[in-house]
Amino acid sequence: MSKRSLLLGALCSAIALVQAHTLVDAAPAGAASEVEHNTRTARRVYEEGLNQGRFEVRYTDDFIGHGGAATFTHEQGMAEVRGWRAAFPDLAVSVDRTVAQDDLVAVHWTARGTNTGDGNGITATGKRVQISGIAIFRFKDGAIAEEWTSADALGLRKQLGLLPTSAKP
Numbered sequence: 628m629s630k631r632s633l634l635l636g637a638l639c640s641a642i643a644l645v646q647a648h649t650l651v652d653a654a655p656a657g658a659a660s661e662v663e664h665n666t667r668t669a670r671r672v673y674e675e676g677l678n679q680g681r682f683e684v685r686y687t688d689d690f691i692g693h694g695g696a697a698t699f700t701h702e703q704g705m706a707e708v709r710g711w712r713a714a715f716p717d718l719a720v721s722v723d724r725t726v727a728q729d730d731l732v733a734v735h736w737t738a739r740g741t742n743t744g745d746g747n748g749i750t751a752t753g754k755r756v757q758i759s760g761i762a763i764f765r766f767k768d769g770a771i772a773e774e775w776t777s778a779d780a781l782g783l784r785k786q787l788g789l790l791p792t793s794a795k796p
Contacts, residue, residue, distance in 0.1 A: 662727045665766045669732040670722050672764075672771075677720040677738070680712055685770040692774040704774070710747035715740030715756075723759070730766045735759065738778075742787055749787065756786040 668684055675681040682705060692699040699707070712718055718740040726733045741755045760778030764771050784790050 665732050666725050666727045669734050669764045673720045673722050673736055687767055687770045687772040694776045713744045713746030714742055714749045716744050717741050733763045735761050752787050754787050756783055758783050
């Protein structure tokens with residue numbers, strides 16, 4: 628078999644694989660718009676809720692959140708958000724990237740702010756901080772039904788000077 632035949636065969640195989648992959652992954656128009664809606668809603672949690680204090684995103688009645696080893700209700704989550712906004716009145720959270728598939732949306736975010744207030748057990752230090760985190764939201768009928776969240780809590784405490792210092796020998 629000639630090199631040309633091998634290359635042509637490989638090219639045809641590659642085109643067939645790409646076409647088959649596209650057909651398998653192609654979502655109906657309704658599913659695509661649902662994923663887009665979910666992604667926009669997840670962004671609003673940060674852009675409107677955390678940045679502006681406007682909490683108009685829909686959550687299911689049986690919402691459950693997961694943060695570290697703890698679970699939380701929607702009301703508990705909102706109380707924590709209010710505490711962060713009290714502790715960091717200039718809080719600004721940017722959505723760095725989102726990834727969405729089916730009913731899940733992952734958000735990688737970065738938060739910046741100055742700790743000039745008291746909230747969530749943190750007293751004002753006057754220090755400016757920046758941390759990153761990730762949240763994954765599961766949607767049901769256009770509302771947030773579940774959330775898994777993880778943030779750099781150790782980095783936050785370190786930047787605020789809240790970690791105990793070890794005694795030097």
